[in-house]
Structures are given as structure tokens and as C-alpha cells.
Amino acid sequence: MCRFQHVPVDGDEKLCIETVIRFTKNPTCLQKAGAVFTGYYQNNPPGVYFSMPVLLSLLWALLKAGMVSDVFSVLSVSLDHKIVPGHEFLLALFNIVREKGLIGVVPELMQLTFKMAGAGLVLSLDCLDCVKNTPEFQQTVNPNSSNYKPAFIFQLCTKQEDWRRMGVVFRSICQSSKHPNQVGRISGRIAIALLSESKDKLSLPFVAFAETVCQNEGEDSLITSFLGRIGVSLMLRYHKTHQWAKGRRVVEVLSISKVNYSTLKGLFGNEDGATRCYLVTVATELFLLSGSLEGALNTLRENKWFLSSCSWPCEPADLESRSRVLMRLAEKTSHRDTLEVLCNLPGLKEPNDSVDISRYGPLFNSHLQVCVDRQILPVASDTVDFMLSKNLAVDNALLQMLLQKLGKQNLWLRAREVFRHSLSVGYYPGVSAPPGFMALIVPCRLGEVELALAFEMFITVNATGIFHLSETTTSSLSITLKRTQSCESEYLSAGSRILSAACIPQPKLIVHYTAVNSSQDQVFTLDVSSARCWLRHNHLWANEVWMH
Incomplete structure (x- = not known):
């Protein structure tokens, strides 16, 4: 063999490729072709003249000539540049090694296989089976051995x-x-x-x-x-x-x-960019859209309806996504669960400047309507209570309907809570019963239950004065029915409702129509003895409700 190396100088890739092509065609120069290739690319990266077909021709020629060690040398250099032949070549290489009984080269072959898998070679099932059946395979891929290469074993596990x-x-x-x-x-x-x-x-x-x-x-x-x-x-x-x-x-x-x-x-x-808020929303939506409402609710509850914190901030888009998912969930859950979902809409539990919570008003009123219509009154009461606490506008007609139904079903504790809370945040501006003045003013739009509750409040806040009045006193408790812009027939029917409302409290109250004042408002008197009798029976709980 010629004593000169004949390796192209650095940068002369064109000469390298031309030489490899020429030597590959001559069986007597095959080994020199491999030497030229490895000698050049050990020191130079592949450039514009590099040719994959030339590399493959060289590898196949060396393999067919049984020059396995030269194949390994060429493969090792090409893999250093992440250049990988197809799985057909690797399979053929394993077959040659097996057929010739070249047990001594198996460890090096396995290392090259690992490198090829790590460089992105997708192995065929035949190739994987061939590797797996190699006697040295189990020892070589033992996770505790220094030769372990995860890319290959994961590819094997994936295929199988x-x-x-x-x-x-x-x-x-x-x-x-x-x-x-x-x-x-x-x-x-x-x-x-x-x-x-x-x-x-x-x-x-x-x-x-x-x-x-x-x-x-x-x-x-x-x-x-x-x-x-x-x-x-x-x-x-x-x-x-x-x-x-x-x-x-x-x-x-x-x-x-x-x-x-x-x-x-x-x-x-x-x-x-996936925030904690977004991950909880995604998990919830996966349950929701796969048909598991309970799973969606449990996901939110397990994560405590998380939205944002100093450690885990969220973006406005995350809040919009959460709102969208919660609104969809609220349409499908039970009445009680729906209220829980609505109460956890962004901006309600934790105020957020980027969220206008007033837009939730129609959602809550819609839920309130359903609960009132279907007689789910405890949930309806809780809905109103939450809305009032968050300054969400409650539909007046629904509020009145709820109180009327609570009274008719003898749910007076809830009725009093709802009425008192509504009164405290300004939903009954026309109702006035200052302590000690012995006078109650009510607008004509009130229903019977609302009037009965107003009577209870009126008597309780004036309890001290009522008890101090003598049995023979001529003093009276006055009730003024204020006119509004409503029609005359409604105003006249309101007078009848006052008389009917007096019969609701236990013991009953005695109310008489007296006259029309200078403002053309109807005036009634509440009998002091009946008020005193009611107080004796109810003053303990009444003080708790109306005086705090």
C-alpha cells in the first residue's frame, strides 16, 4: 500500500468526495476510500459537496466486502456530525455480525446503535427485534450499566x-x-x-x-x-x-x-406560558367535554377554584377562559352546584380590576328565576344573599316573588334574612320605620309577605315605646301607604293587601283604615294592644332579627 496518506487538505471537500467515489468503485481501494472519508470528516464538517448517496454507497460496499471494522469507523465519524444511514443498513449490519459470529464487535455495534437512535434514527420493528435477540442485548442495555443509552431503549419500548x-x-x-x-x-x-x-x-x-x-x-x-x-x-x-x-x-x-x-x-x-389558572381550567374542561360534570366540579374544588396569587399570577386571557368554562358548566349542573360555580366566577371572590363583575348580573338573575320557578327556595335565597353582598343588581320582581313564596311555604327565617339584607342595601327605599316615631311608611308596590315583614320590623324597633303605653292610651301606631307612579287600581289594591298582611303574623295584628292625608296617601292605624300581644310572644327572636 502507498505510504502517503492521500487525505485531502482541510476545506477541499470536493476532492474528498470525488476520491471516495473513485475508490469505492475499485474493490482493491475500498479500505482507502473509508480512510479518505474518515480522515477528512474527522477534522471538517460536511459542506456543500457532501453527498449522502456517496456515503451510503461507501457503507454498503464496505459491508458487502465484510470490512466491518471499516464500516464502524465510517459510521462513527458520520454520527459525530449527526448523519445517520437508514434502518435497512443497520439491520444488514446486525445480520452480517450474527452470520459471521463476530461476538467481539457486538459492544461497539450496540454503542453505534445507541448513537444512531439518539441522532434520530427511527428503527423498524425488524431492526428492533434483531437488536433485542442479540445475546448481549440485556446486559448492554441494563439501566445501571455505563453503556446505557435511553434514546434506544425508549424507542424499543415505544415500538413494542x-x-x-x-x-x-x-x-x-x-x-x-x-x-x-x-x-x-x-x-x-x-x-x-x-x-x-x-x-x-x-x-x-x-x-x-x-x-x-x-x-x-x-x-x-x-x-x-x-x-x-x-x-x-x-x-x-x-x-x-x-x-x-x-x-x-x-x-x-x-x-x-x-x-x-x-x-x-x-x-x-x-x-x-401555561399559568396555574389555565392548567386548572384545561383540566376542568377536559372533564366537562368528556361528559363528567362531577369530575369537572371536583377538579375545581380540589384546586380551591384557584385563579391567581402573587406566586402564581395569571393573564386576562386566563380569566376569560375560566369564565367561559364556568358558564358552560353552570348550564349543566344542579341548582346548588350552579350557584357554587357562579359564585366562583373571576372577580367575585377576589376583586380584580380587569374584570367587570356587573356583567354577571343577568347570569345570577337567570339562575334566580329558575330556582324561584321550580320552588328551589333555599338556593334562591342564597343566590339573592350572594348577589346583594357583591352589589349585583337583583331583579325586583324576582325578589318580591321569592319573598312571597318563602312566606307561603312558612320559610320565615329565610324570608326575614332576605328582606333585612335587601332593606339594608337600599332595595326598599320607600320603607321607613325610624325607632321611637311610632310611624311606618310603605310604598304601595309591596306584596303581602313584604308588608308583614315590615310590620314585624316596625313593631320591634318601637317595642320600648309600645310597652310603655298604658292599656287605655289613645295613642296609635300609624301606617302610611305612599302613592307611586303606578296606576290607581294598583294603589287601591295595596290597601287591601295591608289588611290581609296584618293577618299573617302570629298572633294576628289588628289594622284599621283611617283616612287619606293631604298627600292623598291612605293612612291606617295598628292597634297597640295587638302589637303588644305580638311582642310578648315574639320579642326574643324579633330583637335578634330586627335590632342587629
């Missing part, structure tokens, strides 16, 4: 859909690795693998994987953390692709595994 084995390998990596960034990169590959279509359409790869990974792990462990991040990436992907049932199953598995997924980030760059 052996998700439990993938979980075992992942646990081993987490336990032995001191570099979280490395575990993060491996977790990203696993997430992609778990998204692959399974032959069993009903199974979800993540389930078996997670069950294997989460064995006696604490919630703060590295393993649980990266399992959660894998789950978050899967959850976001399934949500984006509208695979609601699969996404829901991922969330269920994370919850069962006690993984606090809402505080974790996904594994991919485009998921960095």
Missing part, C-alpha cells in the same frame, strides 16, 4: 408498546441522574412517545407508565415532579387536539398519583 418497561427505565434514570436538565430532555422524549397511537384504541399509554413510575414515591420527589410535567404536556396536547377523554384520563391518573400538576410546567417551549 411496553409502557411499563419504559416506566422502569425512567425511574432508574431519575434515581441515578444528578442532572435535572438531562432528566428533562429524556422526559420530553417520553412525552412524545406516550402520545403515539396505540394498537389498543381504548388504552392510554400514560396509565401503565405512571402506575410503574409512581411506586412509593413522595409528592416532592424528582420522579413525581417529572411524571407530573410529562402529564401536563400530554394534558395540554390532548386538549389542543380535542381528545377530551384521553386528556381526562391523564388528569385522573395524576390526581390518583397525588401529583399536584397545576403547579408544574410542561416540557416543551410552547407550554411555558
Whole structure:
């Protein structure tokens, strides 16, 4: 053989490729062709003259000539530049090694295989089977050995859909690795693998994987953390692709595994913007759109309806997404659950300058209407109470209807609470009963139950004066029915309602029509003895209700 190296100088890639082509065609120069290729590309990156077909021709020629060590040299150099031949070549290389019984080269072959898988080569099932059946395979890919290359074993597990084995390998990596960034990169590959279509359409790869990974792990462990991040990436992907049932199953598995997924980030760059609020919303929507209302509610409750905090801020878009999901959920749940959902709309529990809560008024009034119509009065009462506490406008007609129905069903405790709260925030501006003045003014629009409650309040706030009046006193308690802009017939019927309302309290009150004052308002008198009798029977609870 010529004693000169004949390797092209650095940068002369054109001469290198031309020489490799010429030598490859001559069987006696094959080894020199490999030397020229490795000699040049060991020191130079592939450039414009590099040719993949030339490399493949060289590799196949060396393989057919049985020059396995030269094949390894060329492969090793090409892999340094992330240049990988197809799986057909790798399969042929394994067959040659097996047929010739070259046991001594198997470790190097396995290392090259790992590097090829790591560089992105997708192995065929035939190739994977060939690798798996190599006697040295189990020893070589042992997770505890220094030769272990995760890219290959994960690819093998993916092809064979052996998700439990993938979980075992992942646990081993987490336990032995001191570099979280490395575990993060491996977790990203696993997430992609778990998204692959399974032959069993009903199974979800993540389930078996997670069950294997989460064995006696604490919630703060590295393993649980990266399992959660894998789950978050899967959850976001399934949500984006509208695979609601699969996404829901991922969330269920994370919850069962006690993984606090809402505080974790996904594994991919485009998921960095997913806030904690958004993750809770996504999880909720996965349950909702897969038909599990209970799952959606439990997800929100388990996360305490989380929206934002100093440590976990959210964006206005996140609040809009949450509002949209909650409104949709509120349309499908029971009356009590619907109220809980509405009460947790953004901006209500925790004020937020970017949210105009007044827009929620129609939603609450609509719910109130349904509850009143269907006689779900305790929920209707709670709805009004919450609306009043948040300064949401309550429909006056619905409020009056609710009080009327509460009274008719003898739910007086709730009726008094609703009336007193409404009165305190200005819903009955025409009702006036100053303590000590022995006079009550009521607008003519009040219903019988509202009037009866106004009588109770009127008597209670004047209790001291009433008890001090003698039995033979000529003093009286006056009730003035104020006119409004309503029609005359309504005003006249209001007089009849006052007389009827006096019969509602127990014991009954005695009210008489007296006259019309100078403002053309009807004036009535409340009998002092009947008021005193009512007080003797009711003063204990009445003081608690109307004097505090």
C-alpha cells in the first residue's frame, strides 16, 4: 500500500468526495476510500459537496466486502456530525455480525446503535427485534450499566408498546441522574412517545407508565415532579387536539398519583406560558367535554377554584377562559352546584380590576328565576344573599316573588334574612320605620309577605315605646301607604293587601283604615294592644332579627 496518506487538505471537500467515489468503485481501494472519508470528516464538517448517496454507497460496499471494522469507523465519524444511514443498513449490519459470529464487535455495534437512535434514527420493528435477540442485548442495555443509552431503549419500548418497561427505565434514570436538565430532555422524549397511537384504541399509554413510575414515591420527589410535567404536556396536547377523554384520563391518573400538576410546567417551549389558572381550567374542561360534570366540579374544588396569587399570577386571557368554562358548566349542573360555580366566577371572590363583575348580573338573575320557578327556595335565597353582598343588581320582581313564596311555604327565617339584607342595601327605599316615631311608611308596590315583614320590623324597633303605653292610651301606631307612579287600581289594591298582611303574623295584628292625608296617601292605624300581644310572644327572636 502507498505510504502517503492521500487525505485531502482541510476545506477541499470536493476532492474528498470525488476520491471516495473513485475508490469505492475499485474493490482493491475500498479500505482507502473509508480512510479518505474518515480522515477528512474527522477534522471538517460536511459542506456543500457532501453527498449522502456517496456515503451510503461507501457503507454498503464496505459491508458487502465484510470490512466491518471499516464500516464502524465510517459510521462513527458520520454520527459525530449527526448523519445517520437508514434502518435497512443497520439491520444488514446486525445480520452480517450474527452470520459471521463476530461476538467481539457486538459492544461497539450496540454503542453505534445507541448513537444512531439518539441522532434520530427511527428503527423498524425488524431492526428492533434483531437488536433485542442479540445475546448481549440485556446486559448492554441494563439501566445501571455505563453503556446505557435511553434514546434506544425508549424507542424499543415505544415500538413494542411496553409502557411499563419504559416506566422502569425512567425511574432508574431519575434515581441515578444528578442532572435535572438531562432528566428533562429524556422526559420530553417520553412525552412524545406516550402520545403515539396505540394498537389498543381504548388504552392510554400514560396509565401503565405512571402506575410503574409512581411506586412509593413522595409528592416532592424528582420522579413525581417529572411524571407530573410529562402529564401536563400530554394534558395540554390532548386538549389542543380535542381528545377530551384521553386528556381526562391523564388528569385522573395524576390526581390518583397525588401529583399536584397545576403547579408544574410542561416540557416543551410552547407550554411555558401555561399559568396555574389555565392548567386548572384545561383540566376542568377536559372533564366537562368528556361528559363528567362531577369530575369537572371536583377538579375545581380540589384546586380551591384557584385563579391567581402573587406566586402564581395569571393573564386576562386566563380569566376569560375560566369564565367561559364556568358558564358552560353552570348550564349543566344542579341548582346548588350552579350557584357554587357562579359564585366562583373571576372577580367575585377576589376583586380584580380587569374584570367587570356587573356583567354577571343577568347570569345570577337567570339562575334566580329558575330556582324561584321550580320552588328551589333555599338556593334562591342564597343566590339573592350572594348577589346583594357583591352589589349585583337583583331583579325586583324576582325578589318580591321569592319573598312571597318563602312566606307561603312558612320559610320565615329565610324570608326575614332576605328582606333585612335587601332593606339594608337600599332595595326598599320607600320603607321607613325610624325607632321611637311610632310611624311606618310603605310604598304601595309591596306584596303581602313584604308588608308583614315590615310590620314585624316596625313593631320591634318601637317595642320600648309600645310597652310603655298604658292599656287605655289613645295613642296609635300609624301606617302610611305612599302613592307611586303606578296606576290607581294598583294603589287601591295595596290597601287591601295591608289588611290581609296584618293577618299573617302570629298572633294576628289588628289594622284599621283611617283616612287619606293631604298627600292623598291612605293612612291606617295598628292597634297597640295587638302589637303588644305580638311582642310578648315574639320579642326574643324579633330583637335578634330586627335590632342587629
